[in-house]
Amino acid sequence: xxxxxxxxxxxxxxxxxEYKHVHKAFGVFKAIDDISINIYPGEVxxxxxxxxxxxxxxxxxxxxxxxxxxxxVIFDGLVLPRKPSDVRKVRRRMGMVxxxxxxxxxKTALQNVAIGPITVLNTAKxxxxxxxMALLAKVGLADKADNYPVNLSGGQQQRVAIARALAMQxxxxxxxxxTSALDxxxxxxxxxxxxxxxxxxxxxxxxxxxxxxxxxxxxxxIVFERGKVLEEGPPEQIFEAPTVERTKEFLGHLGWA
Amino acid sequence: MPxxxxxxxxxxxxxxxxxxxxxxxxxxxxxxxxxxxGTLLGVGRVYGPRPLQWAITFYVDTMRSxxxxxxxxxxxxxxxxxxxxxxxxxxxxxIAITIHITASVVEIVRAGVESIREGQCRAGLALGMSWPQVxxxxxxxxxxxxxxxxxxxxxxVTIKDTAIASVIAVPExxxxxxxxxxxxxxxxxxxxxxxxxxxxxxxxxTRTVDFIYRRLSHLGRS
Numbered sequence: 001x002x003x004x005x006x007x008x009x010x011x012x013x014x015x016x017x018e019y020k021h022v023h024k025a026f027g028v029f030k031a032i033d034d035i036s037i038n039i040y041p042g043e044v045x046x047x048x049x050x051x052x053x054x055x056x057x058x059x060x061x062x063x064x065x066x067x068x069x070x071x072x073v074i075f076d077g078l079v080l081p082r083k084p085s086d087v088r089k090v091r092r093r094m095g096m097v098x099x100x101x102x103x104x105x106x107k108t109a110l111q112n113v114a115i116g117p118i119t120v121l122n123t124a125k126x127x128x129x130x131x132x133m134a135l136l137a138k139v140g141l142a143d144k145a146d147n148y149p150v151n152l153s154g155g156q157q158q159r160v161a162i163a164r165a166l167a168m169q170x171x172x173x174x175x176x177x178x179t180s181a182l183d184x185x186x187x188x189x190x191x192x193x194x195x196x197x198x199x200x201x202x203x204x205x206x207x208x209x210x211x212x213x214x215x216x217x218x219x220x221x222i223v224f225e226r227g228k229v230l231e232e233g234p235p236e237q238i239f240e241a242p243t244v245e246r247t248k249e250f251l252g253h254l255g256w257a
Numbered sequence: 258m259p260x261x262x263x264x265x266x267x268x269x270x271x272x273x274x275x276x277x278x279x280x281x282x283x284x285x286x287x288x289x290x291x292x293x294x295g296t297l298l299g300v301g302r303v304y305g306p307r308p309l310q311w312a313i314t315f316y317v318d319t320m321r322s323x324x325x326x327x328x329x330x331x332x333x334x335x336x337x338x339x340x341x342x343x344x345x346x347x348x349x350x351x352i353a354i355t356i357h358i359t360a361s362v363v364e365i366v367r368a369g370v371e372s373i374r375e376g377q378c379r380a381g382l383a384l385g386m387s388w389p390q391v392x393x394x395x396x397x398x399x400x401x402x403x404x405x406x407x408x409x410x411x412x413x414v415t416i417k418d419t420a421i422a423s424v425i426a427v428p429e430x431x432x433x434x435x436x437x438x439x440x441x442x443x444x445x446x447x448x449x450x451x452x453x454x455x456x457x458x459x460x461x462x463t464r465t466v467d468f469i470y471r472r473l474s475h476l477g478r479s
Contacts, residue, residue, distance in 0.1 A: 092385025102380035106398045106476040116384035
């Protein structure tokens with residue numbers, strides 16, 4: 001029970017991120033069916049639920065990479081614009097970490113981390129690389145700065161990808177199943193980096209199948225099913241005393257009683 | 258087996274070597290122009306607005322259906338009549354070979370660009386990059402590495418195609434070899450020599466590209 005999220009939620013300032021009646025369909029399949037949720041500053045929110053429940057689609061719509069069909073995303077009081085040049089200004093304030101890392105293979109770890117500030121923020125190369133080096137140290141990979149992604153393990157690649165997202169000094173970090181493509185033995189190193197970021201008080205939205213991580217690190221857990229929010233609440237409630245029968249079934253399948 | 262008499266080659270070696278120089282110059286300029294134009298049009302072919310895509314596709318299909326020899330003679334003999342603009346032989350050959358080879362480069366660039374996984378672009382966009390920044394910083398460098406083997410064959414085709422410029426009397430190596438062969442009545446020696454010269458130009462070129470590709474290929478994998 002770290003910070004009694006429900007109480008914080010109730011009393012708190014305005015949300016950093018609001019989804020209002022968002023929906024998205026792929027053909028007749030309603031991937032997201034009228035979802036309205038809030039993410040508050042400093043909060044670690046985990047999206048959980050079965051495959052195809054809409055949790056990743058919701059995350060990917062957050063920065064407009066895969067825009068919703070309707071509804072609004074409001075980030076820091078600003079409705080996410082549709083115009084490409086305007087959405088870029090919002091997008092650079094959100095960091096994103098992908099399931100498949102998506103490091104740039106023609107760039108070293110250091111260059112991968114530095115490229116965002118250099119191209120988008122016009123940071124001087126030397127300064128950007130100095131910051132990149134500090135971020136690589138933070139994720140424990142200072143000694144791999146000159147390695148190309150092909151020479152890094154999956155867990156190392158994902159840690160570089162996290163550093164790359166941090167380089168833009170984002171106000172929220174979006175994680176799209178960050179450990180799903182990893183070997184079991186490297187999942188831990190990525191999760192501990194994420195835990196450290198959570199402890200810094202960063203706002204993080206994490207789509208994950210790592211239930212024990214969600215239980216341990218999340219301030220708030222949102223359970224999705226068939227494009228809708230099945231249940232949301234603090235992890236103690238979701239994992240120990242879910243109020244919705246389907247949540248129990250879903251967690252039961254995963255070995256949570 | 259007739260005797261090989263190398264006298265005509267020995268006597269005209271400076272004339273022939275100067276021709277190799279023209280061949281190399283024509284090749285380098287055509288290749289450089291084709292790579293620049295082909296990259297621009299290839300990017301336009303993938304990311305441009307529909308009408309531009311159609312126009313580029315039409316150009317590529319047209320050039321694939323016309324022999325480069327026809328393009329050369331058309332530019333040298335027909336363009337002056339049609340437009341009143343008279344290009345000297347070297348320039349006519351350069352223009353013809355460039356518009357011919359550019360069409361191949363467009364297709365190579367298109368295939369290279371389309372082979373880059375969408376997630377790579379998404380990663381760039383997620384950082385806040387614009388599409389042009391994504392194309393320049395992320396897509397094209399990776400595509401260029403993947404394109405190297407195909408570009409290698411374009412290099413060799415281009416160098417070989419320059420021999421066709423002999424039909425409009427560009428003083429490149431093939432034209433000069435023909436001249437020496439005709440004057441000496443020794444086509445066997447002179448044209449055998451020509452084969453060897455072209456081989457010596459091309460073989461190291463394709464090997465070098467291949468070598469570079471083997472050194473870099475891992476950087477194009479995502």
